[in-house]
Amino acid sequence: MIIKPHLNTEQLKKDFFWMEKxxxxxxxxxxxxxxxxxxxxxYRDNMVASGWNEAISQKDPSAHAExxxxxxxAKYFExxxxxxxxxxxxxxxxxxxxxxxxxxxxxxxxVYGAENYKNSSSIFFENLKGKNNNMFGRNxxxxxxxxxxxxxxxxxxxxxKKRRKVSNLKTVDTV
Numbered sequence: 001m002i003i004k005p006h007l008n009t010e011q012l013k014k015d016f017f018w019m020e021k022x023x024x025x026x027x028x029x030x031x032x033x034x035x036x037x038x039x040x041x042x043y044r045d046n047m048v049a050s051g052w053n054e055a056i057s058q059k060d061p062s063a064h065a066e067x068x069x070x071x072x073x074a075k076y077f078e079x080x081x082x083x084x085x086x087x088x089x090x091x092x093x094x095x096x097x098x099x100x101x102x103x104x105x106x107x108x109x110x111v112y113g114a115e116n117y118k119n120s121s122s123i124f125f126e127n128l129k130g131k132n133n134n135m136f137g138r139n140x141x142x143x144x145x146x147x148x149x150x151x152x153x154x155x156x157x158x159x160x161k162k163r164r165k166v167s168n169l170k171t172v173d174t175v
Contacts (some may be wrong), residue, residue: 015111018089018139019041022113026091032057036155039090041073041107043083046114049073052122059161066090066098070105081106090115091152093145102141109142113152144165 018040025038029052041049051068055061069088074080087109088102095115102110 014045015089015147018047018087019111019113019152021047021050021090021093021144022089023148023151023155025050026152026160029053029065030159036159037065037090037092039069039084039088041069041082042087042089048076062097064095064098065100070101070107071103080104084108087111089147090155107141109144111144111147113145113147114149114156115145143163167174 021040022038025040026036027038029038031037034053034056036053038052039050049069049072050064050137051070051072053065054063054068066088069090070082073082073086075082084106086105086107088107089111090098091113093101093112093114094110095116095117
């Protein structure tokens with residue numbers, strides 16, 4: 001696992017472009033009542049797969065945006081191991097389950113928008129920065145974060161704010 005900043009302006013432009021696409025998929029998730037997280041897989045500057053959270057609608061706890069994208073990418077490449085130069089863009093730092101899937105799919109570059117301090121994975125990987133560890137062997141993942149983070153965070157905050165408001169209204173009605 002290597003966490004590093006963006007190296008050049010051209011790559012940064014691409015990262016912003018593809019994160020916008022991920023945000024659009026997050027908005028799709030929100031429209032169907034899912035937690036608004038979106039993801040795209042990019043191979044040689046082309047989107048080859050996408051996904052958004054579907055855990056509620058599919059009644060599948062593993063149907064996170066990243067997993068859905070990986071499943072769609074595996075169909076595209078007709079292989080459970082994706083091409084080495086695939087980049088995943090996701091609006092929020094992945095959970096442990098999704099990091100595991102990213103690792104096993106052999107995705108080498110991960111670009112995320114918002115931090116996710118509510119699960120332990122971002123804190124865990126933050127602690128790995130600068131440490132020489134071999135837990136991932138040869139399957140290193142380059143991670144770049146903070147792309148359109150304010151936009152990605154705002155979508156999530158607004159979603160949960162609305163959800164709490166509805167939950168509070170239901171509580172008032174039952175009292």
